[in-house]
Amino acid sequence: MDDPDSRPEFRVLGPFEVRVRDRTLELGGPRIRTLLALLVANADRVTAVSTMADALWDVDATPGTERTVRTYMSRVRRSLAPVAAVLGAADLIETRAAGYALRLSPAFLDAREFERLVPAGRTALAAGDPVTASDRLSQALALWRGDAYEDFAGTPALLAETRRLHGLRLGAVEDRVDADLATGAGEALIAELTALSEQHPGHERLWGQLMTALYRAGRQADALDAFTRARAVLVDQFGLDPSPRLTEIHRRVLDNDSRLFPATGPVRLPARPRTDAAEHAPAGAVRNDLPGDIADFAGRETELARLLAARAGIAHTAPTAVVIEAIDGMAGIGKTTLAIHAAHRLAEHYPGGRLFLDLHGHTSGQAPITPPAALDTLLRALGVPADRIPHDQDARAALWRAELAGRSTLVVLDNAADAAQVRPLLPGSAGTLVLITSRRRLVDLEPAHILSLDVLPEADAIALFTGIVADGRLTAEPESVRDVVELCGRLPLAIRIAAARLRSRPAWTVGHLADRLRQAHRPLAELSAGDRSVAAAFALSYRQLDAPRQRMFRLLGLNPGPDIDVPAAAALAAVAPGEAERLLESLVDDHLLEQPVTGRFRFHDLVRQHAQSTALAEEPEPGRRAALRRLVGFHLHTAHRGSRLLDQQHPPIDVGEPPAGCTPAPLRDDAAAMTWFDVNHQCVLAARQAAEDAGWDTCVWQLAWTLDNFHYRRGHLQANITSWLAGLAAAERLHDLAVQARAHRRLGLVYGPFGKPAEALHHLHRSLTLSREIGDTLGQAGVHFVLALHWTHEKDDEQALEHATxxxxxxxxxxxxxxxxxxxxxxxxxxxxxxxxxxxxxxxxxxxxxxxxxxxxxxxxxxxxxxxxxxxxxxxxxxxxxxxxxxxxxxxxxxxxxxxxxxxxxxxxxxxxxxxxxxxxxxxxxxxxxxxxxxxxxxxxxxxxxxxxxxxxxxxxxxxxxxxx
The missing domain is CATH 1.25.40.10 (Tetratricopeptide repeat domain)
Structure with missing residues (x-):
């Protein structure tokens, strides 16, 4: 091929894609994609028809399934036509006696390119060139955009190839870490190696690398602790003792052995002074525990103004009262950042002291601080000797209030778990300002004024991103900057991480970062830097829920629609509407769910992705499928009742009984039906698409039918065309001629006013033929009626009159x-x-x-x-x-x-x-x-x-x- 830029790309190391000339091809539905994935995985080898049938239907190949596979294969060929055209080939797929084979050059497949680069990196490492080795291996690993064949996690025929590639990937990561260690790296590898050792606890090589990196970072105790954890895992889970190699690294850590550093010599780290949060301030000094201010703070002008006005109780109450501001919001929304920034702006007005205490309400691996322990810390910060601090919680709270009396003190209580944790810590006298942050809305903290944070406005989000990156790349790509902050959901933590990644990679453009975030299933994986991770923040919030709320959260991740109401959520989770509402409202209070209008709930985009991944990881496949079936059934049965109310003369269909655990929404009359359709239109469309993806063909055409009356009344002709095209395809798969005739008739009606008379006439003639074939006189009459409308629109009144008659x-x-x-x-x-x-x-x-x-x-x-x-x-x-x-x-x-x-x-x-x-x-x-x-x-x-x-x-x-x- 003369032009390398036009070379096709088959991407399987992440979401499955085929790209030609920088354009991602539309490959078709899930079954077409599955067949193509099988062919790619077995490129230049024959994939048996029986293997394809098993992948599509989980059944043995029969004459019927073989015919269907061959029909699908013609669609696979059509989807690859642009690739064949670029390569100058008539067809890329060969038909063999046992099945099919895809002719594919290794250069076009990212998995083969990965397998080519990895040996080159290993060769350089063995030759003593770790810099080149790290570069080659990093190039290879950069080809991965997620899990191999991640769209097909439930396809057994791809399991062996997926496992093989993942094994190669892990080996390449370990080799690249060895190369980085050989160049002198240490601290920069700790976060990555910590995560890897948790994911692959049986890989001793990773534990040894982690111990080495920790030791180089001056964390000898942590390196020894890593060995202890590794030994426990190996013994408890695998019945193995640590290998001699891992034991030798442990011995070298104990001995401060310089051989744990590269040959250029050890990196000498300065000693770090120990600090004690409970240590008393020097006599006469003003206690100031505030963390450093945020240099790149951006936005939040309205919220900051409110907090600054609260200094003297101006905003809400009398100047002589205690002022308590409780700042809440979802993980990563910037609560602590705002509280600390406001505290620094207010500090000069509180000469009695500025206290800061992290209550660890949402801290990974650490239980929330109990009120007695928090009071002990706060009292010591005020200089109260240990022997004066009582053991009883109420006595400690009383002493705390007494110590604050007469002082002008600013207290920041960060990361509160709930109101019960905070309530004993509240002052009782004037002159004190308390700033509280929590992921949970503290509505039951009576004296507090609630300040709930939303995501940043676009201008503030851009300002935050720009302030962190601070280089010329942003000026050249303003639209890409907007894309990045929107892909981050305008969530401050996500923006900070994305900006930090861009700042640390001078070779990246902003557009490249946006593309990485735009990839399916990628944003949360990309939004991680060091020990900061958006996914980890969400995961912590999820783990602190009780079991019913966890289940509702992850099931909501299966909802294909943009939002959901209480009846639909009740069906999704198979619970009573009252219980569903309680769970939804509680998730709103926990800032894991939003309520844009009364009665409707939605996720922030990044939280939705986390809910989806959590559902895949923790909800068994049968449970996921049953929940989605209930939700689709809810929309089908509610929409069916609504359609019958809109036009009781519309020829009915039998949709059967709702799935167990699903109760359709009650609709009193046609006005209620129109209101329900207006509000839930996108949700019903999404349910139809989900039914199509799941292979529930009967639901697909029935949902098209239920939407038809509403689509017509509202003039949603494009949506009606899309729905009926899907319904027609489903009817063809079901070999249901009556439904095919109806679908063609409906398409003939809507294509006319949509400005496509040729398509309308084609569908109407096809409908008339099928109606005659099955003896459907009512259907024939309906086609003649629509043909009369068609010819009227075309200004042929003679033909129109003939069909009307x-x-x-x-x-x-x-x-x-x-x-x-x-x-x-x-x-x-x-x-x-x-x-x-x-x-x-x-x-x-x-x-x-x-x-x-x-x-x-x-x-x-x-x-x-x-x-x-x-x-x-x-x-x-x-x-x-x-x-x-x-x-x-x-x-x-x-x-x-x-x-x-x-x-x-x-x-x-x-x-x-x-x-x-x-x-x-x-x-x-x-x-x-x-x-x-x-x-x-x-x-x-x-x-x-x-x-x-x-x-x-x-x-x-x-x-x-x-x-x-």
């Missing part, structure tokens, strides 16, 4: 008066445009009478639209306007914004004909706004032309634009 005849034969009435109205509209006005009026009036008699409000509005069109055609513009107004009232009663737009357009036409140009433009503008809001731009453009020149034009979509079935 066919629909009427079949509805009459079926004895369906509702659709007979609607067909009469449609015939009237067609006849009017053909100049047969009297026949048209007679048909439309008959349709109106039918609908009024049967209280069919939809049909009544439809008939009034037809009569208005006839009146307009015959020059009776006042009558047309009156009938359109009646129709508009009914469309608004039905909350059908799509049909409101069409009626408003017709009203504008009538006003124009009457010379009411201002009223015409006003009606047209309302129609334009409704169409634009639903991305129906062709219809809106056509009306705008009328408004611009007041020229004549036909309505953008005729009356009767609602199909049967």
């Amino acid at each position: 066919s629909a009427l005849e079949q509805y009459r034969a079926l004895g369906d008066p509702k659709w007979e009435a609607r067909a009469l109205s449609l015939i009237g509209a067609c006849q009017s445009r053909l100049g047969r006005h009297e026949e048209a009026r007679a048909h439309a009036e008959a349709g109106l009478a039918f609908c009024r008699e049967r209280k069919d409000v939809y049909g009544e509005a439809d008939a009034l639209d037809s009569l208005a069109a006839i009146a307009h055609e015959t020059g009776h513009h006042g009558d047309a306007l009156g009938q359109s107004r009646q129709a508009l009232t009914l469309w608004r009663l039905l909350d059908n914004t799509y049909r409101q737009a069409g009626t408003l357009a017709s009203m504008g036409d009538a006003h124009r004909a009457l010379g009411h140009h201002d009223q015409a433009r006003a009606a047209w503008q309302q129609a334009i706004d409704l169409y634009r809001a639903r991305n129906l731009h062709p219809a809106a453009d056509e009306i705008e032309k009328r408004s611009a020149n007041l020229g004549s034009a036909a309505p953008p979509w005729p009356p009767g634009a609602r199909s049967a079935g």
Whole structure:
């Protein structure tokens, strides 16, 4: 290949991707991706059809499954067509007797490139060139973007390859650490080696490397402790004694052996003085325990102003009272940073002392400080001798309050677990300001004023990132800077870590950092530096929950929608709604969940990723699948009831019984149904996608059906097309001709007003063929009805009338008066445009009478639209306007914004004909706004032309634009 930039890339060391010319290919659904992954893992070797069938369905290959596999393989070939085109090959996949083989050059596969670079690094290390070795091995490891084949964790056929690659990766990491140690590294490796030894406790080599790094960092005691932990793990978990090599490193640590340093000699570290937090301040000195101020503090102007105003109780209470400000927020939101910064700004006003105490409410590996222990520390900080401090908690609290009396003191209680931990530490007299930080909202700390922190505004987030990095790369890439802070969720801790990583890597661009964060499943892995990690902060918050809240948290990570309400969460977790609400509200108090509006809950983006990974790690696969099935069932059954309320004449489907533990939301009437759909639309769409990904084909087409009425009323045509295309594919997989006919019919209806008449006609003809094949007369009538609408839109009224008449005849034969009435109205509209006005009026009036008699409000509005069109055609513009107004009232009663737009357009036409140009433009503008809001731009453009020149034009979509079935 002449152009190396066009070389295709097959990436399996992380999320599965195929890239060509810097573009990631859309490979298709999960089954297509699984087949391609199998072929890549066995590149240039045959993958048996039986292996493919097992991976897709967990069944033995049968003649039926083999045919299906071969069908899928044609889609795999289509997905690889851009790769084949770049390589100048007709096909990359060879069909063999036993299966298929993918012809793939090793240079195109990141796993093979990794395997090429690792031996080069090991060769350099063996040759005594650790710098080159570290470089080669780092290059190899940089190819990893996550776990190998991480999209296919549940595919047994890929398990052996995945384990092989992970083994190679760990070996490469150990070799790279050896290379780094040989160059003199030590302290910089500690965090990485600590994590690795915890993940792979049976690897003695890692323990030895960790001990060496700790010793080089001047942490001899920690190195010895690491050996103790390693020995305990090896004996308890593996029944092994430490190897002679590990024992030798231990001996050298004990002996301060210089051989633990590289040949250039040991690194001499300065001695660190010991400090005691309880040591008394010198006589007459003002106690100041505040940590150093934050040099790169950014934003929080409003919150900081409130804390500064609290100095004299200005913000909330009388100047003579104790002022207590409790700052809460999610992990990494910047609570401690704000409290310390505010404390430094306030320090000069508190000559009695500035005390700081970390209560360890959320500290990894350390239990929260008990109130008696906290009081002991605080009293000693005030200079109280140990022999004066009582043992009883209440007596200590009383002495604490007495010692503070008359002093002007600032107390920062950081990292509180809950109100019970803090309450005994509160002062009782004026002149004291207490700043408390906690991940939990301390609503039960009665005297406190609550200050809840949200993520940073964009400008402040950018300022924080810029202040930390502080170099010219940011000026050149302002959009990438915005991308990075948004990918960090504007969470201060995440921004600080991302900025620190960029600052420490001069070769990186901001865009490269953004790309790394943008990769699927990557942000939390990337947001780690040294001993700081966003994921670790979230994990700690999760571990401190009780079991029911932990379960709800991780199950919420399975929710595919943007948010969730109480009934849906109850179904997800199979608990009563009251219990679900309690758990959700508690997670809000713990800042693991947000409540943007009453009754709806969502995750911060990074917390969502942590919840997802926690669910995968801790919730068994059957439990995850059952929870998702309950959630999909909840949306299906609730949406089905809602759709039936919106149009009880819509041909029903049988959705069976809800899954066990799932109770659909109660919907009283069509107004409640529209409200539910408006609020939950994106959630139902996400449930349909989740059903598709899970292979629940029946749910896929049923969800498309349940959304159809709502999509039509709101004019969500693109969403309806997407849903029915998925429903059609599901019906084809199920070999259900009746559902296929229905899907084609619905697609034929929505493609027309979407400006794609050829696609509409294709689907309608296919639907008619299938309906005839299975003897579905009602379906045939529905297709003729929609074809009449189609040809009206195409301004072929003769064909429109022919199909409308066919629909009427079949509805009459079926004895369906509702659709007979609607067909009469449609015939009237067609006849009017053909100049047969009297026949048209007679048909439309008959349709109106039918609908009024049967209280069919939809049909009544439809008939009034037809009569208005006839009146307009015959020059009776006042009558047309009156009938359109009646129709508009009914469309608004039905909350059908799509049909409101069409009626408003017709009203504008009538006003124009009457010379009411201002009223015409006003009606047209309302129609334009409704169409634009639903991305129906062709219809809106056509009306705008009328408004611009007041020229004549036909309505953008005729009356009767609602199909049967």
